[in-house]
Amino acid sequence: MKDISLSLRSLAARKLASLLAVLLTAFGVMMALVVMQFTAAVQERLARDGSGIDIVVGAKGSPLQLVLSALYHADVPTGNIPYAEAQKWMQHPQVRAAYPLALGDNWRGFRIVGTTVDYMQNYGAELAAGRFWQKPFEAVAGADSGLSPGVRFTGAHGLAEGGHHHEEHAYTIVGTLKPTGSVVDRLILTSLDSVLELHGQSLHAHDDDDGDEEHEHHDDEHEHELEHAHGGGADITAILIKTSGPIANINLPRSINQSSALIAANPALEMARLSAVFGVGTRALGLISAFLIGLAALGIFAGIAGSLENRQADLAVLRALGYTPLRLFRIVLYEGIFLAACGLALGLALGIGGYDLAAGHLPALAHGAAAGFQVSWAWLSAAVLFAGLLASTLPALRAARTAPADMLRLR
Amino acid sequence: MGILHIRKLKHSAGGREILNIDALGVDSGGRLLLLGPSGCGKTTLLSLMAGLMRAQNGDVTFDSTNYAALSSTALDKLRRRSFGFVFQKLHLLGHLSLLENVHLASDRPDDAFIHALLARLGLDGKEKQAAQALSHGEAQRAAIARALAAKPRILFADEPTSALDDANTAAVARLLLDETARSGAALVVATHDARLKPYFDTAWEMAA
Numbered sequence: 107m108k109d110i111s112l113s114l115r116s117l118a119a120r121k122l123a124s125l126l127a128v129l130l131t132a133f134g135v136m137m138a139l140v141v142m143q144f145t146a147a148v149q150e151r152l153a154r155d156g157s158g159i160d161i162v163v164g165a166k167g168s169p170l171q172l173v174l175s176a177l178y179h180a181d182v183p184t185g186n187i188p189y190a191e192a193q194k195w196m197q198h199p200q201v202r203a204a205y206p207l208a209l210g211d212n213w214r215g216f217r218i219v220g221t222t223v224d225y226m227q228n229y230g231a232e233l234a235a236g237r238f239w240q241k242p243f244e245a246v247a248g249a250d251s252g253l254s255p256g257v258r259f260t261g262a263h264g265l266a267e268g269g270h271h272h273e274e275h276a277y278t279i280v281g282t283l284k285p286t287g288s289v290v291d292r293l294i295l296t297s298l299d300s301v302l303e304l305h306g307q308s309l310h311a312h313d314d315d316d317g318d319e320e321h322e323h324h325d326d327e328h329e330h331e332l333e334h335a336h337g338g339g340a341d342i343t344a345i346l347i348k349t350s351g352p353i354a355n356i357n358l359p360r361s362i363n364q365s366s367a368l369i370a371a372n373p374a375l376e377m378a379r380l381s382a383v384f385g386v387g388t389r390a391l392g393l394i395s396a397f398l399i400g401l402a403a404l405g406i407f408a409g410i411a412g413s414l415e416n417r418q419a420d421l422a423v424l425r426a427l428g429y430t431p432l433r434l435f436r437i438v439l440y441e442g443i444f445l446a447a448c449g450l451a452l453g454l455a456l457g458i459g460g461y462d463l464a465a466g467h468l469p470a471l472a473h474g475a476a477a478g479f480q481v482s483w484a485w486l487s488a489a490v491l492f493a494g495l496l497a498s499t500l501p502a503l504r505a506a507r508t509a510p511a512d513m514l515r516l517r
Numbered sequence: 518m519g520i521l522h523i524r525k526l527k528h529s530a531g532g533r534e535i536l537n538i539d540a541l542g543v544d545s546g547g548r549l550l551l552l553g554p555s556g557c558g559k560t561t562l563l564s565l566m567a568g569l570m571r572a573q574n575g576d577v578t579f580d581s582t583n584y585a586a587l588s589s590t591a592l593d594k595l596r597r598r599s600f601g602f603v604f605q606k607l608h609l610l611g612h613l614s615l616l617e618n619v620h621l622a623s624d625r626p627d628d629a630f631i632h633a634l635l636a637r638l639g640l641d642g643k644e645k646q647a648a649q650a651l652s653h654g655e656a657q658r659a660a661i662a663r664a665l666a667a668k669p670r671i672l673f674a675d676e677p678t679s680a681l682d683d684a685n686t687a688a689v690a691r692l693l694l695d696e697t698a699r700s701g702a703a704l705v706v707a708t709h710d711a712r713l714k715p716y717f718d719t720a721w722e723m724a725a
Contacts, residue, residue, distance in 0.1 A: 107613075107620040119612030423608045426569055427622055428597020430590050510596070511570035 109433055113440035116417070123409040124445060130405040131449020132456060134398030135490055139457025140464075141391040142482050147465075152178070152377055155289040157229050160355050162371045163187070163195060163362055164344035169371035170380060176207055176344035177373050179217050179289050183209055186341035187368055195362060196345055200354035203228070205346040208301040211261030216251045218261045218277070218294045220301030225346070226283065229290040236281030242303055245277045245296040249285040253294070261304065275304050302340050403493035406445050410438060410501040421505050422512040431506035438505040442498020443491060450490045454483070520545045520670060520703065521566060526575035528561060536562055538575070541721060543671060543703050548694070550714060551707040553723030560675055562723075563707040567600050567673045568592045580670075597624075601664030601702070603693070605676040607656050611649035615640060615659050618648050623667035631666050638662050638692065657689060665696055671703040678710050690716045 117124045155178050164172040167184025174181035189206070196204035205228060208220030219225075223238050226246065236255035238246055247253035257279045277296060285291055347370075349355045359370035414421075421434055519542040528536035535558035543549050543566070551559040564570045565577055568584050577584045579599065584592060601622065609618045619635070620626050635641050638658040643651065651659060657677075664672050674693060678686040690713055697704040706713060714720050 107617055111617075115613055115617070419606075419608055420610050423604070423610065424621065425593070426567075426596070426602055426604075428593050428595075428600075430593045432590075509570075510568075510593075511564055 109437050110440055113437050113444060116413070116437070117441055117444060120409070120413055123413065127402070127405045127409045127445045128449045128452060131399070131402035131446055131490065131494070132452035134395060134400075134402045135450055135453020135486065136457040136460060137398055138392070138395035138486055139454060139483065140461055141388065141395055142480060142486070143457070143461045145388050146480055146482075151287075154229075154287055156373050156377070157288060158348055159228075159346045159373055160349045161347040161359055161362075162344055162373055163192065163347060163368050164371070166367065166369050169369060170376045172344065172369060172371045173373045173376040175209070176346060177289075179209075179219075179293065183343045184369070186343060187345075189340040189342050191366060191368060192342055192345050195347070195358075195366075195368070198358065198361075200350050200358045201347050202350045203348040206298055206342050207344045207346065208298050209343040210301055211263060211304070213251075213253075213259050213261055213277075213294055216248070216292060216294050218245070218296060218301065220296055220298040220342075222298070226290060226295055228346075228348075229286050229288045231283045231286050231290050234282045234284040236279070238281055239295075239297050239300075240280075242297060242300045243275060243277050244280045245294050245300070246281040246283060247279050248283050248291040248293045248295070250291040251282075251294055253279045254282060255279050298342065302342070399490060399493055402449060402490075403446075403497040406442050406494055407497040407500065409445070410441055410498050411504075414438075414501050414504060417505075418508065418512065421508040422510065425508050425510040425512070431508075434508060435502045435506035438502035439495065439498050442494045442502070444494075446491050446494020446497070449494075450487055453490075454487075519543065520580055522576070522578045523566065524576045524578075526565065526572055526577065528558070528565065528573050528575075530558075530561065536565075538562070543705055545670070545703060546698070546701050547703045548697075548717045548719065549703070549705045550717035550720040551705065551723065552709070552711065552714060552720050554709050554725045557723040557725045559707040559709075559723050563673055563675055563705060566705060567602065567671075568596050597622075597667070599670045601667065601669035601672040603660050603664045603672070603674040603677050605679060607660040609648035609651070609656055609659055609663070611647065613648055614645045615648055615651060615655075615662075616644035618659060619663045619666045622663050626666060627668070630668070631662070634662050634665060634696070637696070654685070658692065661689075661692055661696065665700060665702070668700055669702050671705060672697050674704070674706045676708050676710070677706060678708065678713060683712065686710065686712050 159177055162173050162176045164176055164183060165185030165187050171181050172184045175183040192206060195201065196206065203224065205221055205225040207225070209217060211218045226238075231248075233246075234249070236246070247257075253259070258276045259279075260276050277294070277300070279294075283290060347358070349358055355372070359372060362368055362370035424434060425431075521543040523538055523541040526536055526538040526541075527534060551562055553559045561570070565572050568577070568579075568587075571584065579595065582595070584595075587595065609615075610621070613621075616631075616635075619631055632641070635644065638661065640655060640658055640662060643655060643659075648656065648659065664674070672693070677693065678689050681689060693704055693706070694716055706717070
């Protein structure tokens with residue numbers, strides 16, 4: 107009879123204890139896997155939303171707020187910047203690509219962003235239907251908005267629901283975008299002109315007066331990120347910049363911060379700072395997972411060590427029948443490894459399946475789950491199998507110490 | 518011709534000498550009964566002969582190989598290759614089937630031989646039955662089958678008939694004698710049961 111068969115039959119004889127050890131291991135693995143997938147999804151999402159942007163330029167204020175508002179559309183902007191000043195930096199020789207953004211309004215919580223078509227293309231956005239805008243107040247809707255071509259709507263002041271509506275200027279959706287898995291899915295995009303005109307401004311100096319006359323509705327009691335221009339030139343909210351290289355990455359922000367009233371923030375740096383904060387939570391969950399896996403290993407140890415008490419006679423019989431100590435060691439070790447492997451397999455299935463299920467209800471997580479196998483899973487698997495090995499080593503050593511003469515005591 | 522020899526064997530336990538044997542041998546295919554009351558050291562002697570434990574003084578040799586010269590692993594392999602065991606409490610592994618218990622005795626079981634053996638012992642059809650579900654008689658025969666499955670040169674049996682009535686004692690004795698005779702194995706039985714004495718060529722009687 108093969109040693110591995112003997113191990114499996116022994117585990118089968120202790121169904122309940124074996125099942126508990128497997129479930130305990132599976133639970134630890136599942137927890138660890140969910141944490142890993144969630145962390146990966148968040149990181150992937152941040153990277154995708156960052157989409158190669160090296161610098162975010164905006165009004166003086168918190169650099170983190172600037173990055174969160176302009177890049178991730180998760181905060182309110184730090185203020186406005188003169189378009190003329192912005193253009194100066196957009197045309198800087200160290201700039202490879204620049205995307206101006208004008209924020210100020212929303213439709214049912216979806217931010218209306220005045221920008222250029224290049225901005226969408228930077229995220230790999232493709233039209234699902236219709237076309238890009240060609241004139242003011244034509245808009246393209248991100249995949250999550252649920253809008254379709256031909257729909258007309260009015261924007262509301264501010265970046266969250268509840269502001270008063272610009273009833274006199276309705277947007278028309280002329281195109282919708284395919285899902286990108288990035289921030290663009292949650293935006294309604296239009297030309298810079300549309301947003302500026304709505305707020306009494308224009309990229310063209312001669313339009314300024316008309317704009318102020320047309321829009322008397324400005325309401326100070328509402329949050330309104332894009333204020334009317336005062337004394338001439340238009341204001342925008344921020345610029346997203348891709349630099350020409352790593353040196354420009356260092357020099358350009360310094361130049362902007364020193365020689366203008368603007369602030370240049372490095373998204374990678376700011377998000378690293380943010381990660382250092384929310385990373386504590388992730389690490390705590392990671393530690394809980396490690397604790398659970400440790401507990402599972404303890405469960406495997408307790409199960410096998412406990413069973414040895416009742417198996418002394420069996421082990422002594424095997425020794426009498428010529429089984430070497432090494433064989434007994436191996437038989438008991440296989441039991442621990444098998445329990446850990448079963449727990450691992452079940453935990454992986456539950457962790458991946460459970461996360462996929464959660465991602466089905468929380469689209470923000472979906473792309474992380476679709477990312478598939480991660481190297482960290484291999485490490486997790488190795489750690490769990492090693493824990494199983496470690497947990498069964500002591501009982502296996504004890505089994506190996508069984509002497510054939512123990513049969514005498516067991517008569 | 519002798520295959521197992523004991524010379525000048527002394528063994529103590531708990532500060533008391535329990536064995537002091539100048540010479541004792543087992544012939545190939547022979548039958549040896551170690552007879553004596555409880556505590557006389559017969560099981561210890563059986564264990565020393567079978568290599569289950571090491572002699573404190575003196576020599577035990579099998580096929581001219583002195584156990585003292587063998588490593589622990591070599592002694593394990595010798596037992597596996599050459600000896601079969603029937604224990605007093607049978608010690609079948611309860612969660613394994615009858616056939617799996619029999620297969621424990623050999624890494625390369627001779628299936629045809631084992632099936633014929635089980636048939637002779639009246640155990641055919643019971644192969645897949647869990648050992649813990651066998652009757653005492655079936656378990657006794659299964660233990661004998663396990664002891665013979667690897668075609669041992671010597672079969673050691675410790676109190677094989679304790680707590681059996683006369684009829685069953687005779688049946689077990691005949692089974693052990695017949696099967697060892699059939700396979701050419703020597704038989705060494707340690708027992709306090711004097712009813713077995715008539716079945717053996719040689720009885721080594723031990724005093725308490």
